[in-house]
Amino acid sequence: MSLFAQGHTACGGCGMPIAVKLVLGGSGENSIVVSPTGCLEVTSTRYPQSAWGVPWIHSLFENAAAVASGIETALKVKGKKANVLVIGGDGATVDIGIRALSGMFERGHNVTYVCYDNEAYMNTGVQRSGSTPYGASATTSPAGKLSFGEDKPKKDTPAIAAAHGIPYVATASVGYPKDIVKKVKKAQEIVGPKYIQILAPCPTGWRFDGSKTIKLAKLAVETALFPVYEIENGEITKVKKIKERKPVEEYLKLQGRFKHLFKENKDQIEVIQKMADANAEKFGLDG
Amino acid sequence: MKLLPGGIVKPKTTVANKTGAWRTFIPIYDEDKCKKCGICETFCPEDCISVDENEFRHPDYDFCKGCGICAEECPADAIEMKYEEKE
Structure with missing residues (x-):
């Protein structure tokens, strides 16, 4: 058994617990995890139970990075060593907790912040977040006669993290498990703030069959x-x-969240293709 | 129920939840086809697949929610999802 136990109540086929067990696999037993409000919190710690095999604390939605900063500082004062991590969703990271996250980066705390990115507020019912991609239908950016869904591009949070001048920023996807473990291990060897964003498909919110999670990742x-x-x-x-x-x-x-694009909004698929082309150009992905 | 300070609870206590009851389709493993690669184990969101002494994998049906990721990702096509009749 890994450091994340069975019996958690995430939906069948959820990408998030795959990301979590891999992150803990890379970080190891000597870890302390902070999780803000979100799917991970509600599905792993239904009181009086916990799926966690390492010390874990729930903060508020907005202050996981601040709580982790405090834990890291307390360990320093006590002369103890442990890997301090935050594992939180995209809503808690790119919207609600970004102020605390920015502060943690600025102060240079030795914390690894992991965002499992399922691209909306899934726990509360698929409301759009800053991380929701262009064209996706969410309950607060619904597709219909007057809308093709989310009309803003996905927020480039890794770039915001990098702009703080922190030593390590990485993205990963649950489709590539070894890459996640490798990046978490690497992050733990670097002193200072680290930010890792992991794409974790959500069968419920993206509307696809749970068996296709890895395929989509x-x-x-x-x-x-x-x-x-x-x-x-x-x-x-x-x-x-x-x-x-x-x-x-x-x-x-x-994915059901993009279904409307294939009916009335075919021109938007071209817009999304251009975004992918721009990514390939920016990062030199082809080859 | 007695509340502990800070709402502290014991680790890995979710194992009391037998989430296998959620399942509609059950993964059936074919050892003749299995290449022992372990991909099913790596991707299982429930982390409920264990390895025996011959390196064959076995899902724990107490926890398997029947998502079908193991069957979808198995490169040897050794896992079949079957509709599960429940008593």
Whole structure:
């Protein structure tokens, strides 16, 4: 058994627990985890139970990075060593907790912040977040006669993290498990704030069959809609190259949240393809 | 129920939840086809697949929610999802 036990109540086929067990696998037993409010919190710690095999604390929605900063400082004062992590969702990271996260980066705390990115507020019922991609239908950006769904591009949170001048920023996808473990291990060897964003498909919110989670986690990368890379001290040091980049339709057509694009809003698929092309160009993904 | 300070609870106590009851389709493993690669184990969101002494994998049906990721990702096509009749 890993450090994340069975009996958690995440939906069947959820990408999040896959990310969590891999992150803990890379970080090891000597870890302390903070989780803000979100799917991970409610599905892993239904009182009086816990799925966690390491010390874990629930903060508020907005202050996980601040709580982790405090834990890291307390360990320092006591002369003790442990890997301090935050594992939180995209809503808690890119919207609600970004102020505390920015402060943690600025103060230089030795904390690894992991965002499992399922691209909306799934726990409360699929409300759009800053991380929701362009064209996706969410309950607060619903597709209909007057809307093609989310009309803002996905917030580039890794770039915001990198702009703080922190030593390590990485993206990853649950489709590539060894890459996640490797990046978490690498992060733990670097002193200072680290930020890792992991794409974790959500069968409930993205509306697809739970057996396709890994397939979609790979397709997001293979279409260049979710580029996988590392930024060290402000420089892009590594990217996951794509041998034969797939058209975005292959990724979009498998998900109910993009279904409307194939009916009335076909022009928007071209817009999304251009976004993927721009990602491929920016990170040099083709090859 | 007695509340502990800070709402502290014991680790890995979710194992009391037998989430296998959620399942509609059950994964059936074919050892003749299995290549012992362990991909099913890596991707299982429930982390409920164990390895025996011959390196064959076995899902724990107490926890398997029947998502079907193991069957979908198995490169040897050694796992079949079958509709489960419940008593």
